[in-house]
Amino acid sequence: MNKGKKVFSTLTVMVLLFLLASPLIAQGWSSLAEPIKEYVTDEEFEKMVNAYRKIALVRHKYDFDLRYATNPENRWNIEHKAQREAIRAIEESGLSVEEYNKIMRRINADKRLARRFQRLIEY
Structure with missing residues (x-):
């Protein structure tokens, strides 16, 4: 595998892990450059829960296949x-x-939202 493809593969894994990671993993990201919105609307929250559930299905x-992929190119494709x-x-x-990531950071910065989010994604 050439160096460019290796770097792209590494970046892909990082982005994928960020998107698929549990809300608790993202706690350290709450201090990123863009300020966190003061609130998350019910509509945004509902969209977030739906997106997270769909992503969980993708992860599953x-x-x-990812766990047992031995060929680097095959793993990259997956x-x-x-x-x-x-x-x-x-x-x-x-x-x-971007909105998904902002809302996830907000959820991780607010224990009340995090508890609400956790309850909703479990059902």
């Missing part, structure tokens, strides 16, 4: 496909990836 769908599906899941829920 590709988990086995990661790329999963990333595209995760992004599509977010957008189909009515959010952009």
Whole structure:
């Protein structure tokens, strides 16, 4: 695999992990450059829950294949496909990836929102 493809593969994995990671992992991201909105509307919250559930299905769908992929090119293809599906899941829920990430940071910065989010994604 050439160096450019390796770097792209690494970046893809990082983006995919960020998109698919549990809300608790993203806690350290709450201090990113853009300020966190003061609130999350009920509509945004509902979209976020829907997107997260869809992403969980994508993660589940590709988990086995990614875990046992031994060929780096095959692994890259699986990661790329999963990333595209995760992004599509977010957008189909009515959010952009940027909005999804902002709301996730807000949820992780607010214990009340985090508890509400956790309750809703469990059902």
